[in-house]
Structures are given as structure tokens and as C-alpha cells.
Amino acid sequence: MIEITPPVRVRFAPSPTGFLHIGGVRTALFNWLFARHYGGQFILRVEDTDEKRYVPGAAEDMMYSLRWVGIDWDEGPDIGGPYGPYVQTERHALGIYQQYIDQLLSSGKAYKSFVTEQELEQMRADAAARGIKSFRYRGAERDWTPEQVAAAEASGRPYTVRLKTPLEGTTSFSDLIRGGDKITVNNSELQDIVLVKSSGMPLYHLAHLIDDHEMRVTHVLRAEEWVPSAPYHLLLYQAFGWTPPVFAHVPAILRQDGKGKLSKRKDDVATNRFWERGYLPAAMFNYLALQGWSYDDHTEIMSRDEVVERFTIDRVQPSPARWNPDKLKDMNGIYIRKLSTAEVAERIMPFLSRATLIGDPPSGSERAYVERLIPLVHERLEELGDAPELLEFFFRDVAPAGGAGALEYDLALLIPKKMDAAGTAAALAAAHAVLSTLEPWTEGQLEETLRALAEELELKPGQLFGAIRVAVTGRTIAPPLFETLAALGKDRSLARIAAARDALSV
């Protein structure tokens, strides 16, 4: 059992380079869960030190995604907090990082490096040409005298600030998730990483660490791809004389085919794609919580509060999970089925509006009609976005191919197994006749009448009902027939049956 001692302050610090994919949401979620379970604070910070990859609006988009799954923050760019600002470029503009850079430089823990990117590139190429396996840059400037540095600076040459990493010895750190032994690397494997670009902008390694320190972050839960750079961070904490936070590297979420981690380009995993398709936040929350964490050997469906109560870091496992959209979809279906009719109607309306099946906003009668239709499709929905397709025939005309309907269907679909066109036409004619005098037009009456008719015609119920289903919906797979007829109304039902009968009779 891992003891977590308060205070607990964690953060999620995305880089605004595009949309947030579900892997990022999962990392954020574990941080949030950790903070909520152990009674700490969850901080959101924007790490936008990479000017080249910066995408305007991405930070806002990410915040929207986070809130959508139900992750809120105690301190952040939009709400502020005691250690703001929470955007790195703003902090840089305020000069927050400079004093720390000076401190590193004057204590000899870092040095100014005057090699250019081009020179570096050349050195790498040369090294590769000579068959050198790994190129680790440690500049000659690390041993320069103050005079040499001053001279280079006086000539106006741009420089970066690099960490002066030890040549010998080892650096190690422990990890809450990768328990057991510490992770240790030989310092000889390290290189003098760049801390500050020639533009004066600090890089992630430096900026995040200063921010974490100033923001009193106690536990760093981040994706496992950061494990290799953790030694640099340890060295930096040592250089500053600060106590490092506790680390916990959460497992990655791999692509569905297992070939590599999720990629924004290759995989359809942008968080917004999920609300666009009609996923419920609760389902996404529940699914993501189970990617790398579990409660026991059988509990899967859990509310937000239950997960918060049960989430402990020792049940987070170190091995990577694989993106499994089928499982998410199944869970989404479970959560949709838990919703009331009114709730489903409310959530489905925007999809129907977008498909121009109803107005935007819907009229009062449209709203009422949609609510009337929900029970027919409620348990058949796995994605709310499927609703327009499932309900389309209630809003558009349906007719056999060649007819006048907006939704046309193949005549052959009309003919049930072991029947022919003439027989089907006769059955539909009989159905039309008996239904045209039916009062009241209710589900119960419809069922009673049509069952009696099937018996009278010596047809199996499925044969008769199948033909009527296609006539009325234009498809073989549809909601239950009697409910459909009742919801569609007498006039429209009869007109469609007549059209089918006539088409088959020609």
C-alpha cells in the first residue's frame, strides 16, 4: 500500500499544439482523480513555450474538452489562482524564469553555449558518417573561462543555455507506479540539454520545473514518455537545491493495432469527435478511468463519485493499454440506457436539427414528437449521433424506388421469405383494408388487428409484419412495428402501405 501524504497538489500541463486527444484526457483525469481522492488541488497550466507549434485557440479547445468529461481545476489560466499566471509565455513575459536562469549560470550548473543549430546538425551528420552510434552533445563551452564566455558574448553571437550534466556517477528517482526499485541511469548517458533557446525562451525542461516549484506541485503524474527525461529534471532540482516532487509515470494508451502510441494524425481520437458523435461524458469518464486503473476483478460501471472514492495510485498499473473503441461504445450504450426519455430527447434534438430533420431550434410540436419517438430507439442507441439515421423515416416521406418519396427503398425488400410479389401485394392490400377502418389507432389495437389478419391470411406474423415494416419504414431493420405505426399516425402509415401495394401490383 502506497502512502500518500498531504498536501497534494498536482497539475496537468498540456501544450496548445492542437486538439486534446483521449490519451491526454486520460492523463489529466488521473491527475484530477488523484487530487480529488487525496483531498488536494488540481492545477491546469498551459505550456506554450514552443512558438513554432503553437496553435491559436488550442488552449481554449482543450479546456472545453476537459470540462466536457467533467474535469475541473482549482487553479488555471482562465480562473487564476495564487501562483499565476498559468500560461508559460505570460510568465516568461513577466520575467519569472530569468532569476532562475541567472542562478543556474552563476552557480556553474548551466552554461552559455554558442553553437548554432546548423553547426549542431553538421556535427550530428559527421558523427553518423563516422559510425558513431549515439551523439551526445556536451559543449566545449562548459569548461570555458569567464573571459572566453564574455568575449563570445561581446561578439554578439546568440547562445543557448545548457545544463552542465555530470560526466560520471548515476542519477536515480523513484516512481509510484513503476514501484520497487528506483530507476537509475548513468550520467555518462546524458547530454547537456538546452534549457533556454537562443531567443531567450525557456524550454519545457526548465519552465515546467520552475513552475511546478513555484506552484508548490507535490506529485507529478505525467505520461510515461517522460521517464527518459526525468533524470534531467532530478539534476535540475539538485542544481536549484529544491526537493523534487514525487513522480508517477502513467502508462501510455497505444493505438488500436498496438503499433505505437496514439497519434493525432493517424487516429480518430480527438476528444471533440466524441461529443460530436454523441458520446456521453459519463461514459468517456468511466472508460478512461479504466485504462490503466481498475477497482477490483469485476466492477466496471462506476459513477464519478465512486471512482473518486476508489481511485488509489497503487491500483494504476505500469503497462500500456490499447485504445478500444468497441468497449467505449458499449459503455456509452449502457449510459444512454440509464438516461430518462426526456434526457435522451434533449440530447438527441441537436443531432436531428443538424440533420435538418427538425428545425433549429425545434418547434414545440417537434420537441413533443421527438419525445414521443425516443422509446422506440432508446435502447438501440450506442451513439446518440445514430439517432437521425434511425428516426429519419418519421420525418421524411418513404416510397418504393421510382416513387415520389424522399427515402426510396428497393422493392425486393418488401417481399418476405417464401412469398412472391403477388402474394405480398395481396397481403398489403388486406392490411390496408383492415387498417383503414381501425379505431382507435393505438399500439394495442394495431397488434390485435394485424395478428388476426396474419392468421386469417395463413401467414406467419413475421411475414406480414416484415412486409408492412418495409412499406412503412423503407428498411428491414427498424423499431418495433406497432409502436412505429402508432407513432407515425394513421394517414401516413396507410399512404405508405398503399404505395407499396400499388408498386408491387404493377
Place this chain on the structure above:
RNA sequence: GCCCCCAUCGUCUAGUGGCCCAGGACAACACCCUUUCAAGGUGUAGAUCGCGGGUUCGAAUCCCGCUGGGGGUACCA
């Protein structure tokens, strides 16, 4: 190449030395229910716990090696 991390059914996982010839869920398949499709119910199949060595009376569980997968190796994060 080098460094680091990881390793239980196709997938997500339970399992921390005997309760496991390995449990649950998704997916698959079959049957039941049934007017189609779902939902629901029942069941089947699917993992010699990656491989090989140890330690132990006893190992999926501990140790070592190998293999495989992933990640890192930027003036990206």
C-alpha cells in the same frame, strides 16, 4: 545503434507464493426471448500466465537471462 520502460484470453483487466489446470468485461459464436434490429437471459470458445533458467515443499506471483512490444535519443512537449 544506444538508453529507459513494459510483458496474464484478440482487447481492457483481476491476481502481490498455496483459495488459480487463472476470475470479470468488450469483441466472437450458439441458444432462449421475439414481428426485424437491439436490449435482456443462458451458454460456448478463447491465456500451457512471452520463452528459458533458477529460488521454494509449492510461482502468473520472487531472481537472472533472452525475446517481443513501447518510449526516448530536438534551440517539440
